[in-house]
Each structure stands twice: as structure tokens, then as C-alpha cells.
Amino acid sequence: MIVPMSHILAFSGAMFFMGFACVLAQRNLIMILIGVEVMLNAVGLTLVGASALWGQVDGQIFVIFLMAMTSAEVSISLAMVVYLHRRSKTLEADAFSGMKG
Amino acid sequence: MTGDDLAALLPILVLALGSVGLLLIGAWFPRRRTLILTGVGIAVAAAAAAAFYTPPVEEISGLYGSGLYARFFTVLWSLVAALVLLLSVRYAVELGFAGGEYTALVLFGAAGMSLLSASTSLVGFFLGLEAFTLVFYILIAFHKGDPLGAEAGLKYLVLGAVATGFMAFGIALIYTASGTFHLPEAMEGITAGARFRPIGLLGWGMLLVVIGFKVSLVPFHLWTPDVYQGAPAPVAGLLSTGSKGAVFAALVTLLAGLPADRSDLIPILWVLSAISMVVGTLSALRQDNVKRMLAYSSVVHMGYVMIALLSGGASGGRAIVFYLVAYAAANLGAFGVIASLTGAGGEPQTYDDFQGIGWRNPFRCAALAIFLLSLAGIPPTAGFIGKFGIFYAAMESGYGVLAILGILASLISLYYYLRVVVLMFMTFECEVDHARGGISEHSALTICLGAVVILGILPGPLLDLIAALFS
Numbered sequence: 001m002i003v004p005m006s007h008i009l010a011f012s013g014a015m016f017f018m019g020f021a022c023v024l025a026q027r028n029l030i031m032i033l034i035g036v037e038v039m040l041n042a043v044g045l046t047l048v049g050a051s052a053l054w055g056q057v058d059g060q061i062f063v064i065f066l067m068a069m070t071s072a073e074v075s076i077s078l079a080m081v082v083y084l085h086r087r088s089k090t091l092e093a094d095a096f097s098g099m100k101g
Numbered sequence: 102m103t104g105d106d107l108a109a110l111l112p113i114l115v116l117a118l119g120s121v122g123l124l125l126i127g128a129w130f131p132r133r134r135t136l137i138l139t140g141v142g143i144a145v146a147a148a149a150a151a152a153f154y155t156p157p158v159e160e161i162s163g164l165y166g167s168g169l170y171a172r173f174f175t176v177l178w179s180l181v182a183a184l185v186l187l188l189s190v191r192y193a194v195e196l197g198f199a200g201g202e203y204t205a206l207v208l209f210g211a212a213g214m215s216l217l218s219a220s221t222s223l224v225g226f227f228l229g230l231e232a233f234t235l236v237f238y239i240l241i242a243f244h245k246g247d248p249l250g251a252e253a254g255l256k257y258l259v260l261g262a263v264a265t266g267f268m269a270f271g272i273a274l275i276y277t278a279s280g281t282f283h284l285p286e287a288m289e290g291i292t293a294g295a296r297f298r299p300i301g302l303l304g305w306g307m308l309l310v311v312i313g314f315k316v317s318l319v320p321f322h323l324w325t326p327d328v329y330q331g332a333p334a335p336v337a338g339l340l341s342t343g344s345k346g347a348v349f350a351a352l353v354t355l356l357a358g359l360p361a362d363r364s365d366l367i368p369i370l371w372v373l374s375a376i377s378m379v380v381g382t383l384s385a386l387r388q389d390n391v392k393r394m395l396a397y398s399s400v401v402h403m404g405y406v407m408i409a410l411l412s413g414g415a416s417g418g419r420a421i422v423f424y425l426v427a428y429a430a431a432n433l434g435a436f437g438v439i440a441s442l443t444g445a446g447g448e449p450q451t452y453d454d455f456q457g458i459g460w461r462n463p464f465r466c467a468a469l470a471i472f473l474l475s476l477a478g479i480p481p482t483a484g485f486i487g488k489f490g491i492f493y494a495a496m497e498s499g500y501g502v503l504a505i506l507g508i509l510a511s512l513i514s515l516y517y518y519l520r521v522v523v524l525m526f527m528t529f530e531c532e533v534d535h536a537r538g539g540i541s542e543h544s545a546l547t548i549c550l551g552a553v554v555i556l557g558i559l560p561g562p563l564l565d566l567i568a569a570l571f572s
Contacts (some may be wrong), residue, residue, distance in 0.1 A: 005277065009300070016270055023263055032259055039266035044275040054280035059273075062224050062282065066269060069231050073262060076238050080258055083242065089250050095258065096252040099327040 001052050008049035017044035029084070029091040033077050040070050102162055103178055106358045110168040111155030112147045112175045113212050116182075119143035120208035124437065127201010137190050138541075140204035144183035146209060151175035151215075162223035163283055166354075170570045171219030173422070174350050178218070179344050181429055182211035187545035188437040189335040191538065195443060196244050196333070207339065210236035214343045218350035223282040226351055226507075229314070230268070233344055234261050241332040241340070253331025260314065260324050268311040274304030288359050302365075309369070312352060316345045316403045317396075318373045319380040324387075329396035337392060338436030342429040349406055349425060353418055356410065370411050374503055377404030378510040385517050390450050394517055395435060399475060401510055402428055405491050408503045412494040415571045420490035422567045427483035427556055431475040434549030437542065438469040444536035452524055453534055459525035465538060466525045468550045473518040475553045478511045481558035529536045 015038060022035030044063045051059025085091055123143070127136050156167040165171065186207055193203055213232025219225040238261065242254025276282055278301030279290030290301035314321040328489070329337045359366065381400030388394040406428075409420040442449045442458070442465065449455060459466040475482035488511060495504040556563060 009277065016266070019266070020263070023259075029255075029259075033262070036262040036266055039263070039403050042267060043266065043269040046270065046277060050273065050277040050280075053277065056280065058224075058282055059276055062227075062272075062276075065224065067226060069228070069235075069265075072235055073238075073265065075229075076235055077258055079253060080238065080242065082254060084251055087248065094257070096255050097427075098230065098249060098252050099330055 003049075005049060005053045008045065010051070012042040012045040015045065024078055027093050029081055032093065033074070033081070037070070037074070040066065073096075105157040106161045106338060108159050109158050110165075111154055112151035112172075112179065113155070113215055115147040116179065116208050116212035117152055119147070120212070123208070124201050124205035127199065129204070131200060133193050133198065133200030134190055137193060137204050140208055141183045143208060144179045144186065147211070148176045148179035148183070151179065160221060163307035164222045164228075165216060165219040165220065166221045170350075170354075171215075173566070173570055174218035174347070175215040177426065177429065178211045178214040178347060180341050181339065181433060182207050184337045184433055184545050184548060185339045187541045188338070188433075188440050189333075190541040192335060192440045192443055192534070192542075195445065195536070196246070198243060198333075201407050205241075206236045206240050206243075209233075209558055210240070210339065210343065212529070214347035217347040221284050221354060223275060223284065223287055223480065226274055226355070226445060227268065229351070230348070231265065232263065233347070234315075237261075237336075237340060237344065240336045241328060243336065244333050247331070249331035250333070251331075253328045256324050256331075258476070264311045264314045265403040267307045268489045271304040271311065273305030274300050274307065276304075277301075278304065285357060285359075288355075291359075305366075308355075312348055313373060315348045316406075317400050318403055318407065319377045319400060322377070322381070322400045323402060326384075326393040326396040329399075330390060330392045330450065332566065334392070334436045334440035335443050337395075338433045338440070341395070341436070344433050345399070345403060346425040346429060349403075349410070349421060352410060353421060356413070366480055367411065370407060371500075371503065373504055374404050374407035374411060377401065377407065379505055380515050382510045382513050385514070388517070389452050391439065391452065391455065391521060392436075392448075392450050394521075395432070398514065398517070399432065401514060402432075402476070404510070405488065405507050408495045409491045411503070412491075414494075414497040414498065415568075416490075416494040416497060418571050419488070419564070419567050420494045422570065423490050423560070423564060424487035426563065427475065427487035427553070430549050430552035430556070431472045431482070431484055434472040434546055434553065436470060437478070437546050437549060438465050438472070441465055441538035441542035441546065442535040444534075449533070449535055452521070452557055454535075455521060455524045456533070457525070457528040457531035458533065458535060460529060461531055461540070462535065464543070465546060468527070468546050470522045471550060471553060473521060475557070477515050478516045479515075481554070481557040483553045483560070486557060486560045 019035045019038030047059040047063050151172045178528045210233040217229030238258050242250050244250045278297035281286045317325040381397050385397035409417045475484035476490040492504045
């Protein structure tokens, strides 16, 4: 491998936690979903790197599964965003706090 | 993939293709009752296919097993889906659900659960888990007129999406450490002295967090009560039985691959189990909403199952499988009674809604009382045999403290379960009027009741079958 695995892991780890920080810090639903996308792309990068490290295609095949799954998840979550916006005219996550206990 | 692999996937294909077919038919012939009852037929057909057809291969493409263990859980989740659909027939008409979409989603969810229970590879694990998680994103918010449903759907969606990210990263790290997705070889990356051991351990930790989230162990349980309260009652029933049970079934396979020396994992699982039982019990005591009480009680029950998982070995595995069956029957029945009482005014949820209704709806309320007693573990119900198995396995493998904690939690749980029974039957004054329930709901409740009572009196045949799964 031209790029050492440790570099790939450091980069994808940083990307994963930037995405996670975005999910935690942002209160807008769209921004939260973007954070999740960044997390999942960091996963893809790790898998491709590991696939090259071990000289197998398994990891790359899993990346394709991951892409298909992600697009399904995005379409469902965007449908949910539209539905929530119609209901309550806001996409701030804090506005949805009717249940307690 | 060969023809033999496809043949081994037969029950899953029945569920998935049946689901797609119903979705298409529902677009042209939106007749709720017919569509949902057809869905029941498809689920039963899938269960029959899994039970009576011996697959030609032992493993499908290195992703899913097709042995007895996998077939047993395919039968179980297909039957659970059939019962959920039976419980939804009148409910869906009452609340105006789209019949085709609803049925298709429940069937597809059952396919995902069956795949997850059968997974022998981390890729299979991921795909199975995601298949039914995506289904639940939609099903939880399925009642469009209910603001609580929208909120519950949002909470499950955001937390579930983050959990997906963690799970995928955990799997990627395990793959980096071991170079394979297949179980149990993938676990070799974390044996002492392995080249990438820290990375493998980190991946394992992330996977464990996600599993804790999916089966709602404390401290990852915060979504559970809100989602149960907001979701439609039959969907909450499916969520609390199928999705959690399937994750535990996969976890048994996952942990079987671990090295014999598990000293770094055991303390974590021990603490998760203990605090789930303690925090779940204390939170359930102060609820005034039956669905939230059942949510916290499910946290406690998952703590019990964790004890059996810790005990490990064949007796631990047998205890888990029996407990999952007993828990599924009783919990599905409890949510089913709530669904059958639902009328135009919405679901009966608060304790006031249950005041004195026992004498107006004797069969369903007596059934609810028996389901709750089974959850509490009173003989002669299935819950008692299940708990006995778990505590016996715990004593056998030296987890006496956890067993005592579990028995104490069961004793305290009697208070919050019996409170509902007392409310229903100890007064004749009844100010609320609930739906009378349809014939499909009564038959589904009868099946659950039969399972709870028969497994409590005659657990032998099922125990023998489960013993065969592990031999």
C-alpha cells in the first residue's frame, strides 16, 4: 500500500468524529442528517483502506452495500423531514419534546 | 450465489416478495382488511416454509446460516409478524392506515429480523439489522394524525441513524483488525497478541454500544419509553419483541466466536445487565402510562437476558432462546390488548383509562392480567419457566449476584404489573368506554394466551427443540 493504514485510520477517524460532533452540536434536522452522512462516508473510507490492506475485495463490496443502504436511509429521512415540517412548521429538533418521564 | 443458496433463502424470499407484491396490489386495490389478512397468510406460509423445508446448504454465500438455529428464528419472527398483522386488522381500519404499505412493511421487517438472527457474517448482521430498522423508521410514525407518533418517529430516526454510523464504523474497524467479515474468524482480531488488537477492541466497543441501543440497555435506553408511547400499539409490540429478540439471537452467534478468555468483556456486560435491571425497575415504578411502563419493563427484561448471555455455554443459550419466545408471546399479547381497546378516541394509555374496565371486557382484561403475570414471572406461566432457566444458568456459571439482583427486580416488578390488574378488576365503576375489538384481535390474543399458558404448564417439547438447536 502506498498510503499507510495508520494514516487512513487517522483521517477517517477524524472525519467520523467531525460528523458525530455535527450531529451533537446542530439542532436543525437537516444538519443532523448531513452529520450522519459524513459519519457513514468515513466508514466507507476505512473499509476501502482495509480492503487494500488485506488485498481482498470484501471491504469494497461492503462499501457498495453501504451506499445502497445509505440512499434508502436518506430517502426515508427526507420524507420524514417533509412530514415533520408540514406538521409543525419547524425543523428544530428541540421543538419536538412533547413526551417526558 | 447458486440455485441451492436461493432455495435455502426460500422463507425470506416468500416474505420479501410477498411484501413487494402486496405493496403493488395495494396501490390498485386499497382494501385494508383483505390486504392485511393476505399478509397474515404470507407470514404463515413463510413460517411453514422455514419449518418444513430442509435447505440444501448449511450456509448462504458466507453471509447467513440456514441451519436449525436460523430456521427456528425465521419461524418465530414470521409468526410474530402474522400475529402483529392480525392485531392490526381493526386498528388499521379505525385509524385509516394504508393497508398495502403497512402490511408490506411488517412483512419486510420480519424478513430483516429473520436475516439478522441467521447472520454468520458482520455484513449479514449489518444488512439484516438495517432492513428492519428502516422499516421501523416508517412504521413508528405511521399514524399521521398523531403528533406523538411524529415525535417518536423523529427520535427513533435520529438516534437510529447515529447508531447505524457507529455500527458500520465498528464493523469497519473489526475488518481492519482481522481481514474478514465472517464469524467467528472476525473475532480473531481481538485475541491477545493480534497485530491490530486495539483497533479491533475499539470496533467491538462501538458494536456493543449499538447493540445496547437496539435492545435498549441502560444507559442507551432513553429513546425507549418515548418511542413506545408514540408508536401505534401493534408496532410497539413488534418493536419490543421482534427487533430486540433478533438482535439477541445474533448476539449469541457473535459472542460464540470470542476467545475463551473473555476477562475484558465480562465486567462490561455485567455492569450493563445490572444497571439495566436496577434503573429499569426504578423507572417503571413511577410511570402512569401503561405503554411507558411496558417500555421500562422491557429494559428490565433485556437485563435478564443479558444475565443468560453472560452465563454463556449451552445452558445460557437455551435459556435465552426460551426466554425470547416466552417474552414475545406475553409482550405481544399485552400490546395487542391495548390495540384491541383502541377506538376512535385513541389508545387507552394512562392508568385512568384502565380503571374498572375489567368487568366490561372480561376476556381481554383477564388475558392482559395473565400476560402481565407472565412478564412478572408467576407460575404457571411461560415467564416463570423462562426466568427459572435464566437464573439457573446464572447460578451454574457463578453469577450469583446478578441472579439475586434479577430475582429482586422480579419481586419489585410485581408491584407495577399488579397495579394495572388491580385497577382493572378491583372497582366496578367504569367511566371510559373502549372499543369492543374484532374477531381477528380476539383470535390473535387467544393464540398468545395459549402460548403463554401452555409453555408454562408443558415447556418440555419446546425445551427439547431448543436443546436440538445448540447440539
